[in-house]
Amino acid sequence: MSGTDTAVFAGVDIGGTTTQVVLCDAELKVLDRAEVATPARSGGRAMIAATLDALAVVRARTPGRLAAVGVGAAGVVDAASGHVLVASDSFTDWAGFPVTAALRTALGVPAFLDNDVNAFVRGEIACGAAVGEEDVLGMTLGTGVGGALWTGGELRTGAHGAAGEIGHIPGFGDLPCTCGGRGHLETLASARSLRARYGERTGRELTAREVAEAARNGDADAHAVYAAAGAGVARAIVMTAGLVDIATVVIGGGVSGAWPLLEPLIQEPLAAEPPISGHPVKLLRAALGADAVPLGAAARARHELTAR
DSSP states (O other), X not given: OOGGGSEEEEXXXXXXXXXXXXXEOTTOOEEEEEEEEOOGGGOHHHHHHHHHHHHHHHHHHSOSEEEEEEEEESSEEETTTTEXXXXXXXXXXXXXXXXXXXXXXXXXXXXXXXXXXXXXXXXXXXXXXXXXXXSEEEEEESSSEEEEEEETTEEEOOTTSOTTOGGGOSOXXXXXXXXXXXXXXXXXXXXXXXXXXXXXHHSOOOOHHHHHHHHHTTOHHHHHHHHHHHHHHHHHHHHHHHHHOOOEEEEESGGGXXXXXXXXXXXXXXHHXXXXXXXXXXXXXXXXXXXXXXXXXHHHHHHHHHTO
């Protein structure tokens, strides 16, 4: 089979700021990549047009026959129909948009949609930190807190596509959340919340990364903010393990960049209050970085084609 006949798979991460595209071979080795600004305020058609432009760039540079494309998108999605159901106010005319239909029409190949955290978990299981794991809770600690559930070797989306969304379950205090609820894990463990909690304690405005650096340099307030985040994440893990008996947790997102600080602050409360099973949960830092979502989306596309 010549290079031009070799099947390649595209993976796309449509975020609020940037859209990333990777082109992979059948083993999910990245052959090429591109990144463009996401025109989030210009609507779904403009966002898909930007995706197609980026994809055209990598296809022009890389031999192979495009077999399928997978997309990871922020928000709640209907993976079966390929529509975005709920999007944040960062996006205009994105909720309700038929993502996969638009890509199928433009490219003439099958297209598939996951929410970004589900795609993140697929990526880490396919070729990242959680390869070979059967029962996994994925968590992304970034601007917000996302979650996804992988059990019995399969992604579990639930009746309404929200399985694993531990970031917006109450019971983590009484602070107001950006979603309109109160006491969600996101109020403690997101980058936005780490910055806000530190500001409340000190009156100083630092980024989450700067708060982490302050904690490492002996700032007691900064350490207390991260300790609260770690305790909240540990509690979320124990809650999930009690419900579905997960064995592994993989954590990514920008906040995980402070892993040497954050990991012991999660492990200590986990050791003090382990899952009801009595078996410790394996805690992993995500390995793929920004590639996790597009690689997971490509893995979904590959799986759907080979499962037919």
